[in-house]
Amino acid sequence: MVSICFYFQVHQPYRLRNYNVFEIGKNHSYTNKQKNLDILKKVAEKCYLPTNKLMLDLFNKHEEFKISYSFSGVILEQFEELMPDVLQSFKDLVDTGKVEILDETYYHSLSFLHSKREFEEQVILHNKKIRSLFKQKPCIFRNTELVYNNELANFIESMGYKGILAEGADHVLGWRSPNFIYTPKTTSRIKLLLKNYKLSDDIAFRFSDKGWKEWPLTVDKYTKWVNAVNGNGNLVNLFMDYETFGEHQWADTGIFNFLRHLPRELLKHPDNDFKTPSEAIKAYNPVAELDIHSPVSWADIERDTSAWDGNDMQKSAINEVYQIEDTIKKSKDKKLINDWRNLQTSDHFYYMCTKWFNDGDVHKYFNPYDNPYDAFITFMNILNDVNFRLKEHSDKNTLKKE
Numbered sequence: 001m002v003s004i005c006f007y008f009q010v011h012q013p014y015r016l017r018n019y020n021v022f023e024i025g026k027n028h029s030y031t032n033k034q035k036n037l038d039i040l041k042k043v044a045e046k047c048y049l050p051t052n053k054l055m056l057d058l059f060n061k062h063e064e065f066k067i068s069y070s071f072s073g074v075i076l077e078q079f080e081e082l083m084p085d086v087l088q089s090f091k092d093l094v095d096t097g098k099v100e101i102l103d104e105t106y107y108h109s110l111s112f113l114h115s116k117r118e119f120e121e122q123v124i125l126h127n128k129k130i131r132s133l134f135k136q137k138p139c140i141f142r143n144t145e146l147v148y149n150n151e152l153a154n155f156i157e158s159m160g161y162k163g164i165l166a167e168g169a170d171h172v173l174g175w176r177s178p179n180f181i182y183t184p185k186t187t188s189r190i191k192l193l194l195k196n197y198k199l200s201d202d203i204a205f206r207f208s209d210k211g212w213k214e215w216p217l218t219v220d221k222y223t224k225w226v227n228a229v230n231g232n233g234n235l236v237n238l239f240m241d242y243e244t245f246g247e248h249q250w251a252d253t254g255i256f257n258f259l260r261h262l263p264r265e266l267l268k269h270p271d272n273d274f275k276t277p278s279e280a281i282k283a284y285n286p287v288a289e290l291d292i293h294s295p296v297s298w299a300d301i302e303r304d305t306s307a308w309d310g311n312d313m314q315k316s317a318i319n320e321v322y323q324i325e326d327t328i329k330k331s332k333d334k335k336l337i338n339d340w341r342n343l344q345t346s347d348h349f350y351y352m353c354t355k356w357f358n359d360g361d362v363h364k365y366f367n368p369y370d371n372p373y374d375a376f377i378t379f380m381n382i383l384n385d386v387n388f389r390l391k392e393h394s395d396k397n398t399l400k401k402e
Helices: 033-061 073-082 084-094 116-134 150-158 197-204 219-227 255-267 277-283 312-323 325-331 334-342 346-350 360-364 372-401
Strands: 002-010 067-071 099-101 163-167 191-195 235-241 272-274
Touching: 002 219, 002 277, 033 073, 033 084, 033 255, 067 073, 073 084, 073 116, 084 099, 084 116, 099 277, 116 150, 150 163, 163 277, 191 235, 191 277, 197 219, 197 235, 219 255, 255 272, 312 346, 312 372, 325 334, 325 372, 334 372
Parallel strands: 002 067, 002 235, 002 272, 067 099, 163 191
Antiparallel strands: none
16 A cells, blocks of 8 residues: 655745845845745745645545645745735645644754754744644654754654654665655654655656656656555655745646646555655554664755755855854844844755756745855845844943943
8 A cells, every 4th residue: 555645845935135234233124025025926826826726626526635734934924924815725725634734943944953952942933833823733843955864853752743754865765765654763753754756856846847758747657656656665755845836837837737637546546545744654654763864855966955054155154143042042132033043044045055966946946146155245244234233232231231
């Protein structure tokens, strides 16, 4: 028997505006509000609203069809403020009882790699947000950019989570298959679900690639690939950005028709069904322990963290951000802390990436900068202003004490 587990990531960052050095100490507004609104509207019209409508139709047609989502806290804030109709459309899906919401970091950050304290605080914030908006208490965790290692699994288990997602990268799996559940090394209870990156990326990246030898990707062809897992695995974990539908793969590629007919074809096989991540970990036992010491992610060919920390600019920016954590939190200034946390969003460091690779075009999606150096300069100017505000706050407190 094979269970298909769909997981979709929903995220858009607060993109920074072109903040120059002469504004430091004078202007504390950092985000490009108009660009963020324009992009959000575009993605809502092309992806969120039509895909949500299609998902609702699929739920009504197929009793067995189920999916899961994770939302960054920053996208939920933008939905609440700017597009409540989009938020409501997601709530309508959740109300069907066929959707599971996963936890992640509130600010879509890589904080686990740099500050366990900050990471834990962000996960708690995210959990509260999900419980408030969707009335669900997540028991499955996915880290930002699917960054994962043994240490994370151990930490997340200590926070009470029952399952965690990761990339089924070849260099960590070796001869093993991503189509089973594993036990992370250093843990005792938590279960590990691995993305089948080939079948996931066939939809997410290769669907409209006319140079791909399997193009065009038909529902029949894809269903045969999934059916072939029967007898060779328990699960097919299809993890991808939700923007795959309508934005990364435009409507005229046929992506919506593909999605519309896929559940029906998959369910024609008597041994196929759909499960959410929490259902999957209840249904199947781990087949082995998996030891992943170095962090893996779902980005680029390397499936590591080099897309965010691979060059000196990125390393410098990240170090500068987390260096001021204690001082920022001691200020107890909610606006200052929130601004600092928004600077942790992984997209900001992704825009600074200078490496070249086959899937490098992914780095261009909604990138507000002409080059990675502009991204770094803008980021550091804003961080310098945050430091200015921090010093100003400290000076005011010193005067009050005197």
